[in-house]
Amino acid sequence: MQFSDFGLDSALMSTVEHLGFSEPTLIQQQAIPAAMAGHDLIASSKTGSGKTLAFIIPALQRLNKNRALSKRDPRVVILTPTRELAKQVFTQLRLFTANTQYKAVLILGGENFNDQVKVLEKEPEFIVATPGRLADHLKQGHFYLNGLELLILDEADRMLDLGFSKELSQINQAADHRKRQTLLFSATLDHAQVNDFAKELLKKPKRIAIEAGHTEHIDITKRFYLADNLTQKEALLQHFLATEKSQQVIIFTATRSDTERLAKILTEQDLNAAALSGELNQAQRNQIMDSFAKGQHKILVTTDLASRGLDLVNVSHVINFDMPKHTEEFVHRIGRTGRAGTKGDAISLVGPNDWLSFKNVEAFLQQTISFTKVDGIKVKFKGLKPKKPKAAKVNTDVSKVKTVADNKPRKVIKKTFLDIEDAGAMKIIKRKKALTADQIEESTKKEQD
Numbered sequence: 001m002q003f004s005d006f007g008l009d010s011a012l013m014s015t016v017e018h019l020g021f022s023e024p025t026l027i028q029q030q031a032i033p034a035a036m037a038g039h040d041l042i043a044s045s046k047t048g049s050g051k052t053l054a055f056i057i058p059a060l061q062r063l064n065k066n067r068a069l070s071k072r073d074p075r076v077v078i079l080t081p082t083r084e085l086a087k088q089v090f091t092q093l094r095l096f097t098a099n100t101q102y103k104a105v106l107i108l109g110g111e112n113f114n115d116q117v118k119v120l121e122k123e124p125e126f127i128v129a130t131p132g133r134l135a136d137h138l139k140q141g142h143f144y145l146n147g148l149e150l151l152i153l154d155e156a157d158r159m160l161d162l163g164f165s166k167e168l169s170q171i172n173q174a175a176d177h178r179k180r181q182t183l184l185f186s187a188t189l190d191h192a193q194v195n196d197f198a199k200e201l202l203k204k205p206k207r208i209a210i211e212a213g214h215t216e217h218i219d220i221t222k223r224f225y226l227a228d229n230l231t232q233k234e235a236l237l238q239h240f241l242a243t244e245k246s247q248q249v250i251i252f253t254a255t256r257s258d259t260e261r262l263a264k265i266l267t268e269q270d271l272n273a274a275a276l277s278g279e280l281n282q283a284q285r286n287q288i289m290d291s292f293a294k295g296q297h298k299i300l301v302t303t304d305l306a307s308r309g310l311d312l313v314n315v316s317h318v319i320n321f322d323m324p325k326h327t328e329e330f331v332h333r334i335g336r337t338g339r340a341g342t343k344g345d346a347i348s349l350v351g352p353n354d355w356l357s358f359k360n361v362e363a364f365l366q367q368t369i370s371f372t373k374v375d376g377i378k379v380k381f382k383g384l385k386p387k388k389p390k391a392a393k394v395n396t397d398v399s400k401v402k403t404v405a406d407n408k409p410r411k412v413i414k415k416t417f418l419d420i421e422d423a424g425a426m427k428i429i430k431r432k433k434a435l436t437a438d439q440i441e442e443s444t445k446k447e448q449d
């Protein structure tokens with residue numbers, strides 16, 4: 001199947017060709033015609049499978065073909081859970097709007113409110129936004145959604161996990177008319193809240209699931225190595241850099257100081273490594289990401305800062321020098337390799353401090369993970385024993401919980417808005433306390449800094 005089989009209008013088709021896309025991915029093959037036929041969609045497929053174009057292309061087709069319902073209101077609103085994702089979607093969208101009369105704007109939490117008011121006054125056709133800030137502007141009457149033609153929810157599961165359901169409902173209600181189409185994308189459709197939400201937002205949706213269940217990426221080989229301490233982790237890292245057939249490598253560390261220290265060690269060995277340090281300002285970070293994307297560095301050492309937003313086809317290896325604190329961050333990190341159908345290797349080092357995170361990842365992946373060993377590096381650490389089980393806590397609010405925890409030990413990751421409790425192979429995610437949308441956006445931002 002080719003993009004030319006969709007019957008796209010000629011301007012859009014020539015943009016697709018100009019950008020070098022010829023064959024649609026599986027999700028695109030199914031989602032684009034269904035969306036073009038005017039259906040609401042609830043769709044899922046793995047990370048890196050091309051969901052962004054699966055909604056950008058039908059959106060542009062609709063705008064090119066139909067007259068605007070209103071001259072002033074935005075015609076397409078795309079919502080994403082985080083600032084980084086919004087930027088990534090916006091970048092792809094701009095490639096498509098560059099040679100059109102359409103204006104596209106980016107509205108993010110944590111940025112200057114008045115600047116955004118001015119941008120909205122320009123009456124853009126496209127808005128890419130994080131939900132909290134957009135709902136604020138809507139409440140204050142800085143724009144209206146009576147003419148909205150397409151509401152697109154990217155990573156809807158994550159938006160709901162982050163507690164944006166109120167804002168999403170507000171945006172939905174402001175655009176409540178018959179001609180509106182809604183496209184909902186989610187990493188998984190096996191998510192109770194997403195399904196409830198779909199009932200509220202979507203009209204007779206077509207359901208498209210490219211890969212059942214998980215966000216697991218089939219093109220990425222995952223290996224896990226135990227380590228006693230930092231010295232051993234460094235020895236393992238040296239071993240991988242010396243022995244793996246790699247193109248570009250991203251190394252994720254838990255702390256900024258480790259980022260700098262590792263990059264320094266690698267540079268001293270004449271390995272071309274750059275550190276994406278938290279102390280840099282946004283412009284400096286962008287510059288480093290750009291030069292890495294252009295292949296000017298072989299290795300990028302970073303905290304979770306770069307786990308989203310970076311879209312690179314030459315990254316053959318992702319190395320988790322430390323395991324990520326948040327389980328879903330694991331998926332985002334390893335999703336930096338194996339992009340657009342290339343193969344990738346994800347190597348994770350697990351020391352005593354990583355054990356809890358490791359167990360959460362293992363539960364999330366729903367598989368028992370075995371560890372790989374390296375000749376010549378003797379590791380004593382074999383994992384931590386689970387703590388004595390506490391009495392199971394009875395959760396009375398069954399509507400929010402899929403399964404009640406059994407009497408296995410409860411492990412709670414602190415300092416997150418989501419508590420990911422490990423109940424054997426089951427995963428229960430619930431919100432700890434109500435935060436305002438802007439607080440969430442602000443702290444997702446801090447977290448990524």
Ligand code: ADP
Nearest residue numbers: 021023024025047048049050051052053311340
């Ligand atoms: P997802 O949202 O499913 O995680 P993205 O939309 O970010 O994935 O796409 C991942 C990468 O695949 C991007 O680099 C994108 O440009 C590329 N891509 C998307 N569609 C195609 C296609 N039809 N052919 C080749 N590359 C594609």
Ligand code: MG
Nearest residue numbers: 048051052154
């Ligand atoms: Mg995406």
